[in-house]
Amino acid sequence: MPFQTSSEPARATWPTGLDSIAYGGDYNPEQWPEEVWHEDVRLMREAGVNLVSVGIFSWALLEPREGEHDFGWLDRLLDLLHDNGIRVDLGTPTASPPAWFFAAHPDARVVTRDGTVLGFGSRGMASPSHPAYRAAAVGIADALARRYGRHPAVALWHVHNEYGAPVSDDYSPASATAFRAWLQDRYGTLDTLNAAWGTTFWGQRYGEWAHVDVPALAPSVVNPAQRLDFARFTDHALRACFVAERDAIRAHSDVPVTTNFMTTNCPSTDLWAWAAEVDVVSNDHYLTAADRRGHVDLALAADLTRSLAGGKPWILMEHSTSAVNWQPRNVAKRAGETTRNALSHLGRGADAILFFQWRASRSGAEKFHSAMLPHAGTSSRVWREVRTLGADLGRLAEVQGSTVRADVAILWDWVSFWAQDLEWRPSVDLDHRERVLAYYDRLWRDGLTVDLVHPTADLSAYRLVVAPASYLLTAAAGDHLAAYVADGGTLVVSYFSGIVDEHDAVHPGGYGAPLRTALGLTVEEFLPLREGDTLAVAWDHDGVRTELAADVWADDLALEGADVVATYVDGPAAGLPAITRNRHGAGTGWYVSTRLGVDGLAPVLRAAYADAGLAPSGLPDEVEVVRRHGAVADYVVAVNHADQPVEIPADGTELLTGTAVSGSYKVPAGGVAVVREARRG
Known part of the structure; x- marks a missing residue:
């Protein structure tokens, strides 16, 4: 089911009526008696709140029965907020259809890969491909936009909530029908599909479109090209839902429209494509409590969000004042941590700092989730920090609209990640997220600001480009990287990159073929290590020999012009090249064929910095x-x-x-x- 990108003229790209840093969060007043609303608004003004998100999970109240709307409570709420100078990010409630919808359309429920039909009583959308869901979602979005499209309180439209979470791929009959239509549009003929999927392997060739199904669980591993296309289709189906709601809103309102991304925590959406569909980019980010250095992952998420926004200011739509409720151990934030988190997002381009949520819920699954106004009330440390942060952001109003520039880019491609994460790879220790974060952490410690970019993006602004995990890399992308190096750029590539094409087929010419020109080598054989095994790499630089500790992986390289700058001391590639540097045109291409930790990457990247004309900041690590x-x-x-x-x-x-x-x-x-x-x- 193809959809058309809107061809309307440029629209507003920031919530209307805000002339300072936006501050606030999700507001769910329907959980409370109306007399509490006035106390909420008084405390919001005390805390400096100027933007709240409303109505995100209110479908059952707004449309208690199919086709019957009750807007009275929302009328009163928006008027109250407007009278108190608080702008509204108005949500469409389509992430959680009401009970009546599933009673009327039981076949619209999501089916998991193992055939389990998911029931009602939680959050999560219906099948994105089911016509009844699409119609109902567009219907409520249209009704809201007709009523509130020009309401003076509304500064922003917020479609749905966290597309792809908690479910994304759907294996229902409706999804199977839509998948076939998507494939027919993509490939045209079954011969083209069969060629792309390599269906002669294991006798999978298709002779009828009706025989093509969703890649449900099977006796063994399902065709990886089919799995990859199903991931693409899933992303498309979710995005088509957003576009349908967005266009229904635009018919009645000129206020900008967004949806809250989860840049590093929801891998089922290709946000490069999504970013082109929203008027302003917004993101939700929550610390991983088990990660003692979660502030580095936070910085990565913020840099990725800014990159999706094309360098323009963006919205931190949700983060937490303290602990969340859905991790194995929900660690509370310590004094000052909320402010550090908020200012890190702001430093990396956010002009809006919002939380989930305003007032802590007494009931439901998230009653132990922190809030701006916690269960402990206004005598609490959290509330005092919320007030202080609001005052601080008020002092920073002049920062609004300023931008961030980066000298370094890291390649980030969701489609490649989808492909790499499929079954039967050479090692279960091939973790794209781990490699990206390791290289990013090294750059973070060295004080270098980073953009995240697609492999085909314009790289001319960057002195250094790093490819930590580019398993799927097209031939065209390889040529693009080679041209970047030839023009004077410095490229650093990690192992297991440039292995397959867009159909998850190994490139003609072998492993790493698209990178041959930039790196001056190919990979003859993978040499993954056994669990727990380690090896050493001898790094000789400026007359000093250092042994770097490595694990997980080694390559047997076939050099085609690259210089050896480090060799394996031991392990399956003992005596062979481990790290290489290739001069190509006016630039250099580095290849790191093993897994080095953050400390081990330090001397390697310092040498690459020298090629790129960069240097570490010299500031302490933290x-x-x-x-x-x-x-x-x-x-x-x-x-x-x-x-x-x-x-x-x-x-x-x-x-x-x-x-x-x-x-x-x-x-x-x-x-x-x-x-x-x-x-x-």
């Missing part, structure tokens, strides 16, 4: 400093995650305290700073 560039000034945003103060270079005025800064500024342990400096070019 301080992050990002510069935002404005029309009349620049802003140095510093977040100190360490337990001791740190000096950062700066000249100007620290905006949170009003302190004049000359040469350097001491950021307290666990503290933050935003220094206005003279504008750079």
Whole structure:
């Protein structure tokens, strides 16, 4: 079921009526008596809240029976918020259809890969491919837009909630029908489909379109090309739902439309395609409590969101004031952590800092989730920090609209990740997310600001491009990377990259063939390690020999012009090249054929930095400093995650305290700073 991208003229790309950093969160007043609403609004004003998200899970109240609408409570709520100067991000409630919908359309329920039919009583949408769901979702979106499309409180439309979570792929009959239609549009003929999927293997060739089904569980591994196309189809089906609701809203409102992405935590959506469909990019991010350095993953998510936004300001639609409720161990944030998290997002381009949720719920599955107004009330530490953060963001109003520039890009491709994560890869330890985060963490510690980019994106602005996990890389993308190097760029590629084409077929010419020109080599054989095995790499640089610890993987390389800069000391590739550097045109291509940890990557990337004309910041590991560039000034945003103060270079005025800064500024342990400096070019 193809859909058309809107060809309308450019629309507003920021919530209307906001002239400062947006601050607030999800507001679910329907969970409370109306007399509580007035207390909520009073406390919102006290905390500096100026934007709230409303109605995201309210379908059963807005349409209690099919075709019957009750807008009275929402009328009163929007009027109350407007009267108090609080802007509204109005949601369409289509992530959670009401009980009457499933009673009327039981065949619209999602079916899992093993054939389980998912029931009602939780959250999560119906089958995105079911016509009745599509019609009902568009119907409620249209009704809301007709009524509130020009309401003075509405600053933004918020379609659905976290597409792809908690379910994405659906194996129901409706999905199978839609999948066949999608394949026919993509391939045209069965001969083309059979060729793309390599169906001569294991006798899978199709002679009728009706015989093509969803890739449900089978006696053995299902055709990986079919699995990859089903992932593409799933993304398309979800996005088509968004576009249908968005267009229903646009027929009645000129207010911008968004949906909340989950950039690093919802792998079923190709957000490069989604970003083109929203008027403003927004993201939800929650710390992983088990990760003691979760602030690095936070920075990665923020940089990825900014990259999806094309460098424009973006919305942090949800994060938490303290613990969440859905992880195995829900660790509370410590004093100051909420502010550090918020300022890290802001430093990396967010002009809106919102939470889930405003008032903690007394009932339901998320009653133990933290909130801006917690169960402990206004006497709590969390509430005091919420008020302080609101005041701080008010002092930073002038930062709004400034942008971030990066010298380094990391390749990020959801389609490649989908392909790499399928079964029967050479090692279960091939983890694309782990490799991306390892390289990103090294860059983060070295103080380099990073954009995330698709392999086919324009790379000319970047001195250094890193490819930590590019398993699926088309021949055209390989040519693009080779041209980037030839033009003077520096490229660093990790192992298991450039292996397959867009159909998950090994490239003609062998492993790494698309990267042969840029790297001056191919891979003759994979040499994965047994569980727990390690090896050493001898790194010789500037006359100094260092042994780097590695594990998981080695390659047997066939060099075609690359220089050896490190060799394997032991393991299955003992004595063979481990790390290479290839001169191509005016630039260089580096290949790292094993898994080095964050510390092991330090000398390798320092050498690549030298090629790229870059250098580490020299700041301690646990301080992050990002510069935002404005029309009349620049802003140095510093977040100190360490337990001791740190000096950062700066000249100007620290905006949170009003302190004049000359040469350097001491950021307290666990503290933050935003220094206005003279504008750079």
